[in-house]
Amino acid sequence: xxxxxxxxxxxxxxxxxxxxxxxxxxxxxxxxxxxxxxxxxxxxxxxxxxxxxxxxxxxxxxxxxxxxxxxxxxxxxxxxxxxxxxxxxxxxxxxxxxxxxxxxxxxxxxxxxxxxxxxxxxxxxxxxxxxxxxxxxxxxxxxxxxxxxxxxxxxxxxxxxxxxxxxxxxxxxxxxxxxxxxxxxxxxxxxxxxxxxxxxxxxxxxxxxxxxxxxxxxxxxxxxxxxxxxxxxxxxxxxxxxxxxxxxxxxxxxxxxxxxxxxxxxxxxxxxxxxxxxxxxxxxxxxxxxxxxxxxxxxxxxxxxxxxxxxxxxxxxxxxxxxxxxxxxxxxxxxxxxxxxxxxxxxxxxxxxxxxxxxxxxxxxxxxx
Amino acid sequence: xxxxxxxxxxxxxxxxxxxxxxxxxxxxxxxxxxxxxxxxxxxxxxxxxxxxxxxxxxxxxxxxxxxxxxxxxxxxxxxxxxxxxxxxxxxxxxxxxxxxxxxxxxxxxxxxxxxxxxxxxxxxxxxxxxxxxxxxxxxxxxxxxxxxxxxxxxxxxxxxxxxxxxxxxxxxxxxxxxxxxxxxxxxxxxxxxxxxxxxxxxxxxxxxxxxxxxxxxxxxxxxxxxxxxxxxxxxxxxxxxxxxxxxxxxxxxxxxxxxxxxxxxxxxxxxxxxxxxxxxxxxxxxxxxxxxxxxxxxxxxxxxxxxxxxxxxxxxxxxxxxxxxxxxxxxxxxxxxxxxxxxxxxxxxxxxxxxxxxxxxxxxxxxxxxxxxxxxxxxxxxxxxxxxxxxxxxxxxxxxxxxxxxxxxxxxxxxxxxxxxxxxxxxxxxxxxxxxxxxxxxxxxxxxxxxxxxxxxxxxxxxxxxxxxxxxxxxxxxxxxxxxxxxxxxxxxxxxxxxxxxxxxxxxxxxxxxxxxxxxxxxxxxxxxxxxxxxxxxxxxxxxxxxxxxxxxx
Numbered sequence: 050x051x052x053x054x055x056x057x058x059x060x061x062x063x064x065x066x067x068x069x070x071x072x073x074x075x076x077x078x079x080x081x082x083x084x085x086x087x088x089x090x091x092x093x094x095x096x097x098x099x100x101x102x103x104x105x106x107x108x109x110x111x112x113x114x115x116x117x118x119x120x121x122x123x124x125x126x127x128x129x130x131x132x133x134x135x136x137x138x139x140x141x142x143x144x145x146x147x148x149x150x151x152x153x154x155x156x157x158x159x160x161x162x163x164x165x166x167x168x169x170x171x172x173x174x175x176x177x178x179x180x181x182x183x184x185x186x187x188x189x190x191x192x193x194x195x196x197x198x199x200x201x202x203x204x205x206x207x208x209x210x211x212x213x214x215x216x217x218x219x220x221x222x223x224x225x226x227x228x229x230x231x232x233x234x235x236x237x238x239x240x241x242x243x244x245x246x247x248x249x250x251x252x253x254x255x256x257x258x259x260x261x262x263x264x265x266x267x268x269x270x271x272x273x274x275x276x277x278x279x280x281x282x283x284x285x286x287x288x289x290x291x292x293x294x295x296x297x298x299x300x301x302x303x304x305x306x307x308x309x310x311x312x313x314x315x316x317x318x319x320x321x322x323x324x325x326x327x328x329x330x331x332x333x334x335x336x337x338x339x340x341x342x343x344x345x346x347x348x349x350x351x352x353x354x355x356x357x358x359x360x361x362x363x364x365x366x367x368x369x370x371x372x373x374x375x376x377x378x379x380x381x382x383x384x385x386x387x388x389x390x391x392x393x394x395x396x397x398x399x400x401x402x403x404x405x406x407x408x409x410x411x412x413x414x415x416x417x418x
Numbered sequence: 419x420x421x422x423x424x425x426x427x428x429x430x431x432x433x434x435x436x437x438x439x440x441x442x443x444x445x446x447x448x449x450x451x452x453x454x455x456x457x458x459x460x461x462x463x464x465x466x467x468x469x470x471x472x473x474x475x476x477x478x479x480x481x482x483x484x485x486x487x488x489x490x491x492x493x494x495x496x497x498x499x500x501x502x503x504x505x506x507x508x509x510x511x512x513x514x515x516x517x518x519x520x521x522x523x524x525x526x527x528x529x530x531x532x533x534x535x536x537x538x539x540x541x542x543x544x545x546x547x548x549x550x551x552x553x554x555x556x557x558x559x560x561x562x563x564x565x566x567x568x569x570x571x572x573x574x575x576x577x578x579x580x581x582x583x584x585x586x587x588x589x590x591x592x593x594x595x596x597x598x599x600x601x602x603x604x605x606x607x608x609x610x611x612x613x614x615x616x617x618x619x620x621x622x623x624x625x626x627x628x629x630x631x632x633x634x635x636x637x638x639x640x641x642x643x644x645x646x647x648x649x650x651x652x653x654x655x656x657x658x659x660x661x662x663x664x665x666x667x668x669x670x671x672x673x674x675x676x677x678x679x680x681x682x683x684x685x686x687x688x689x690x691x692x693x694x695x696x697x698x699x700x701x702x703x704x705x706x707x708x709x710x711x712x713x714x715x716x717x718x719x720x721x722x723x724x725x726x727x728x729x730x731x732x733x734x735x736x737x738x739x740x741x742x743x744x745x746x747x748x749x750x751x752x753x754x755x756x757x758x759x760x761x762x763x764x765x766x767x768x769x770x771x772x773x774x775x776x777x778x779x780x781x782x783x784x785x786x787x788x789x790x791x792x793x794x795x796x797x798x799x800x801x802x803x804x805x806x807x808x809x810x811x812x813x814x815x816x817x818x819x820x821x822x823x824x825x826x827x828x829x830x831x832x833x834x835x836x837x838x839x840x841x842x843x844x845x846x847x848x849x850x851x852x853x854x855x856x857x858x859x860x861x862x863x864x865x866x867x868x869x870x871x872x873x874x875x876x877x878x879x880x881x882x883x884x885x886x887x888x889x890x891x892x893x894x895x896x897x898x899x900x901x902x903x904x905x906x907x908x909x910x911x912x913x914x915x916x917x918x919x920x921x922x923x924x925x926x927x928x929x930x931x932x933x934x935x936x937x938x939x940x941x942x943x944x945x946x947x948x949x950x951x952x953x954x955x956x957x958x959x960x961x962x963x964x965x966x967x968x969x970x971x972x
Contacts, residue, residue: 153702199605
């Protein structure tokens with residue numbers, strides 16, 4: 050059973066550490082996302098699994114075997130590439146049979162595997178076509194079929210959808226997932242698109258600057274982001290600076306600039322310590338200005354902008370503390386709001402996430418580059 | 419400045435500039451190059467008499483022509499095969515491997531290309547053909563090869579090697595490496611990947627590179643003069659006949675060489691368009707063996723040793739010769755036999771001749787570079803920017819003609835045009851200059867076209883939208899962004915001119931450039947002086963090469 054295990058894997062180029070001390074365990078049959086901004090080391094991680102890179106330190110274990118020095122052709126993996134990497138001088142059929150052939154399978158076995166794969170991706174009518182006559186989604190289907198036909202139990206997907214149009218992308222990602230689940234494959238899907246990752250993955254490994262920052266199910270990442278970076282990268286949040294005013298048995302009271310008080314279900318911080326509060330942009334409720342009563346978990350201010358985006362609106366509000374925050378509001382409510390209106394905002398204490406104020410500064414901690 | 423430039427940017431002046439550039443190209447480059455045709459046909463009767471119906475020797479000259487042409491083809495064919503065998507692995511290593519000294523190896527591979535051909539020939543002659551070379555190391559009395567076919571072949575292999583490695587490396591580098599990754603993840607070991615993915619994608623480059631190497635070998639004159647002995651190839655015969663003032667048969671042979679070269683050039687353009695033969699059968703076991711780390715190491719070591727032993731060391735062997743012979747003969751110790759005495763102290767004052775030849779060489783190279791830059795840059799812009807369709811394609815293919823033609827035939831054609839027919843220039847400095855302008859033209863224009871095509875037109879459009887006239891935009895935006903490329907093309911032109919031998923011999927009269935001085939000295943058995951002159955040219959070329967590398971890297 051092809052579990053993939055990383056133990057303290059580091060890859061260095063000279064002094065530069067492309068990935069640092071990676072530890073994770075991917076179970077057989079899982080659909081895993083590798084998510085992070087560009088340059089975070091996610092593609093490098095994929096290449097390490099594929100054997101296209103060799104770790105400088107640590108062990109990679111696939112199917113109970115340490116594979117550090119083993120070349121890609123002996124790892125029984127299938128890889129799907131961002132720019133497809135379809136062999137341009139071969140037809141679809143020749144592309145898909147390439148894997149079985151180089152592995153020295155018998156002709157009958159090779160052709161059966163190729164046909165099965167081609168039918169799975171619905172390309173039966175294109176077998177003799179050369180890649181230059183295929184559209185982008187068709188090319189990526191060939192890429193999938195080619196990987197599957199080679200008998201791979203592990204499917205590595207390197208930004209497989211980024212070259213496709215937005216609409217096609219949304220359909221295609223579910224198609225890939227269905228295929229993976231149907232064949233019982235283990236899949237590792239690299240993407241920088243958090244929406245794509247949350248939509249198709251069983252679990253997501255979030256990376257930043259060569260390190261893993263959090264591993265979890267999509268909803269966990271959304272509800273309980275471990276760091277400010279994850280809170281910013283998965284979904285959208287409002288960040289406010291304050292300090293711990295009081296710690297009770299179960300909760301803490303945080304005092305923000307402008308004297309606002311927030312209650313949060315945490316006792317992790319000492320009284321007086323400097324913190325950053327993160328609140329999901331969609332968790333704010335808008336109330337009339339008159340309902341502001343200086344109790345906890347309320348903010349107030351003036352609307353300075355109201356933009357309709359699609360299935361929600363982005364509303365910018367200037368708080369009394371002079372800070373400007375942006376929140377997401379459903380269109381029905383947004384329609385009733387005018388620039389210049391005074392409003393009160395309220396949040397549930399369960400939606401208030403608290404983090405220690407980062408040493409490197411807030412901007413740096415949130416930065417996605 | 420902006421106002422003047424605005425006036426000069428007007429359509430009227432632009433049109434004028436186009437005419438000037440194109441007329442220059444036609445009158446100074448193309449017509450002289452191809453003039454040999456009309457010269458032959460205008461004097462057809464004389465040619466027939468000399469070539470086919472000589473009152474004394476009948477068609478013996480024609481027979482001899484055929485013989486030498488066949489020789490040239492045989493040599494070129496074998497040389498190309500050897501080049502592919504030893505050059506392909508080198509191209510793969512340079513394109514795909516990463517190691518500490520790669521940059522130096524890369525420069526070393528290019529060196530035979532910039533070493534003046536006569537110096538190269540002399541160096542190879544010293545290495546393979548005299549007791550001071552390899553045979554001395556092996557303890558033999560005389561050289562391994564005496565001047566003749568083997569030595570010609572060794573010289574041509576060294577001379578054409580960089581061309582084939584360069585073009586293959588460029589093609590391999592352009593191959594999307596992800597295709598190779600994909601093949602590996604599908605289960606192909608590295609050798610299978612190379613054979614089934616890399617090689618088919620390289621085929622165009624392989625064909626283009628082979629034809630280029632073939633043409634170069636076919637037309638090589640400078641080095642061959644030194645190493646051929648009595649084994650004359652076709653381009654050498656042109657030189658010989660020209661020296662004997664047997665103009666009509668020399669013209670006829672030149673014409674044949676020009677025709678062959680143009681045909682080969684066309685073939686290269688057509689064939690390299692699209693050529694894909696996927697190799698179907700796969701042999702998992704033996705290919706896996708060939709993919710092993712051990713096999714790869716062996717390949718790398720072999721490739722490097724062959725390169726050192728056959729290409730690199732022979733090409734610059736003259737340096738070691740000059741060093742060993744500097745103070746006197748290493749055998750007898752006689753000071754009079756040393757390089758230093760021969761060049762600086764001997765009564766015939768060789769250093770004076772060398773100095774004056776160096777002056778001529780540098781003057782011609784400088785003028786050639788300036789003229790070709792002035793008229794080549796606008797040409798590059800015309801070809802890269804104007805939407806001329808077929809016209810562009812025709813001009814574009816004509817640019818390479820001087821590159822493909824054997825230099826002696828080229829020199830001869832130009833000599834016929836300016837000297838014999840128009841009587842405008844007598845042999846000597848100015849005719850040498852005209853010849854150099856023609857044959858370095860492609861070396862200047864070709865890279866310039868590539869550079870101009872690589873400019874993002876949006877930055878120019880941005881400048882225009884900010885109020886700059888066409889010419890101001892060119893001077894303040896375009897030119898600075900292609901500065902280093904221009905410099906590299908200029909240095910290349912300069913180096914090529916400095917090292918030209920075959921065509922110069924045809925038109926030099928009593929003037930001498932350094933490369934032909936080397937030929938003279940080798941013929942006069944003044945090996946020490948020849949080695950010193952070669953040394954100087956190699957040094958200049960090497961420095962230019964390093965500068966080019968440095969500039970183009972930035």
